[in-house]
Amino acid sequence: MAVFRSRDERRNDALRRETLDSVSPGMRIAAAWSWRILVVAAALALLGFLIVQLRMIVVPLLVAVVLAALLVPFKNWLQRHGWPKGLAVAVSEIGVIAIIGGLLTLVVLQIRSGYPALEKRTKSQYDALTDWLHGPPFNLSDKDIAGYLDQAWKAIQADSSNLLSGALDIGSTAGHFLAGILIVLFSTLFILIDGKRIFHWLVRLFPKKARDAVRGAGESGWLTLTRFVKVQIFVAFVDAVGIGLGAFILGLFTGGFPLVIPIAVAVFLGSFIPVVGAVVSGVLAVFVALVFLGPVPAIIMLGIVILVQQIEGHVLQPFVMGTAVKVHPLAVVLGVAAGGFIAGIPGAFFAVPAIATLNVMIGYVARGEWRTNPHPDLRDVTTDVR
Template sequence: MSQGWGRFVGRRRAVARAPERPPVAPPPPPPAEVEDAIPYGMRLAAAWSWRLLLIGGVVAVVIFLVVQLRYIVIPMLVAVLISALLVPFSSLLQRHGWPKWLSITVAMLSALAVVGGLLTLGIWQIVRGSDELAAQSVVAWNEFRAWLADGPFHFSEDQLNDLLDQIVTAVQSESGILVSGALSVSSTVGHFFAGTLLALFATLFILIDGRGIWGWVVRVFPRRARAAVDGAGIAGWTTLQNFVKVQILVATIDAIGIGLGAFFLGVPLAVPIAILVFLGSFVPIVGAVATGALAVFVALVYNGPVIALVMLGVVLLVQQVEGHVLQPLIMGTAVKVHPLGVVLAVAAGSFLAGIPGALFAVPVAAVLNVMINFVSGGTWKQSAGPPVVPTSPLWRTVPQRPGYQRGE
């Protein structure tokens, strides 16, 4: 027992007399981190790349949904464009003491009367001159055949007949496409009338309860973002109103210029041509080219190549005045989109959605440009707090009560 206790005491004393071991140093860091091995430019490019890919994916999904829901989206966009014109008119009537229901009714009926009257007048003029148009088309075709035979090409009768046979054969070979297109007319007409009714109902509801609609849209966003959304909506709505007013002015000038040119040159169907020019001017670039080509074609069929060339000069003159005077001075100030941006927007819209895409490309691009600039500018941060009740002009169909404040 005493020997064991002695050995234990001896070991304890040996441990107490032993010098303390120095602390173990941590392992040295690696010579270089992985991020330090990658150049800064590459890391910056990678950071931008995944963010751009994410934004592109979201935009692609949105475009896909818009294309799939086009029978709903297009009437809603039409309703918003019409409302941008009718809301100020309805508000003006109410400020002069008209009841709300009467001002909305007058605004809706006025728009329907103007559009319906233009279409009725144009269709009536075309129907009244359809017989003459058919007879003149036959005469023009015979003159064209005579020119092919006696002109510089010297086509023989057999060659002309072979050409006609090839045209007929090509039409017959594509008869399946023609039949399928004829069968799909009923579906297209049904979609058109359904879209028209949806656009009318949407316009009516915006005139009646635009305030509630915009308030619901703003409340979807987080509370801290509502001031930015509300201010961006005000800026976008103002730009859209300016676009509609200026586009109507530009379309009217184009229609008057080309219509008067056709009238003084003795070109028939001058009134339908002016109406088509007015409606086609709402599609930038594409509509002007199409309607101008139609006016030149009618002049060529009815009045010959000389008058057709003069008509072409009139169309080009009007388009030059629009492109170099009206668009830069009026449209550019109202929309704040560079002409190159307009061309690219129309091209992209036409590629994605055809005629509707070309029609809505410029207003959508203008509104998005203004809204993004407003949000990125940061002026909305100066407000004391987000409004409980949005202040966008979309719902300003009645005069505000005295003492109204944001958030009241």
């Protein structure tokens, strides 16, 4: 049966065809991409706004997920060796608390024992430096030195304000800090106890046709996150041993200055914050060497720090980290910089694992692997031992 259209409808169709013909194909494609990019950007902006508003919950939850990525394989290993699930969960969580608490306690005790000597040597080195600046060729007065120090301190404060803002926002009060610790502990505990059921519940929130893709992407992302945590601990251990051994050889463990262990622990913990942590911990090691041993050992310590970081950057990161998470070093640097600018220390800390996990998940879905490989080979990473 013929379809009769009014004159106005025919005129409108002709006008639309004329309008489309007047726009080049390239412009139509650009317009189609533009509105899609705007929609994605708006969604990301909304997500970022929600994260910022709920940062007191989101950041501890992310820390718990990272800890769980380390502890779940250990818990499963204990279960495979005959441990009851409850005991395996308890040992996993209490063990990590004991290790972190032990490291921090050791650092505090070592610093307390070495602080009087550090204070005395710092004052002595400062007096020697000011005496040297008073003489030729500088001929600076005490007022000039105080002014330069004040300018340097203001510059440091200005440069570090953005970086520290995230940490200050998260732990601005003792109550907020305690609440964050409790969220981390309880979230880690429940992920260890019932992580698989929580994940399946999240998958069921998506449409039925998309669940296979979401499930496979989530499992592949979890595998990548687990590998990242293991490799990051190994890299941090290598940095701590290298710089700590260099400090020991230089003699920072002798003469009543037992600061090698705090330096090694600071390097180990700082390595979990890419780029920033390595720089801060390296500066600490060089400063201690300068105060206790003088300029020449400080230069040697600087060389040791640079050597260890070069080994990390050119050997460990490309071959070990690159193989584990498959992220280009440029993406790591830009991600850390962007994360630090947007969210301070938490942003720098979570940038690399977030990029690595999202990279694997998006690639898994884009390649259509969920059709042929709905369950990536996770081995002991997420296997739930009954």
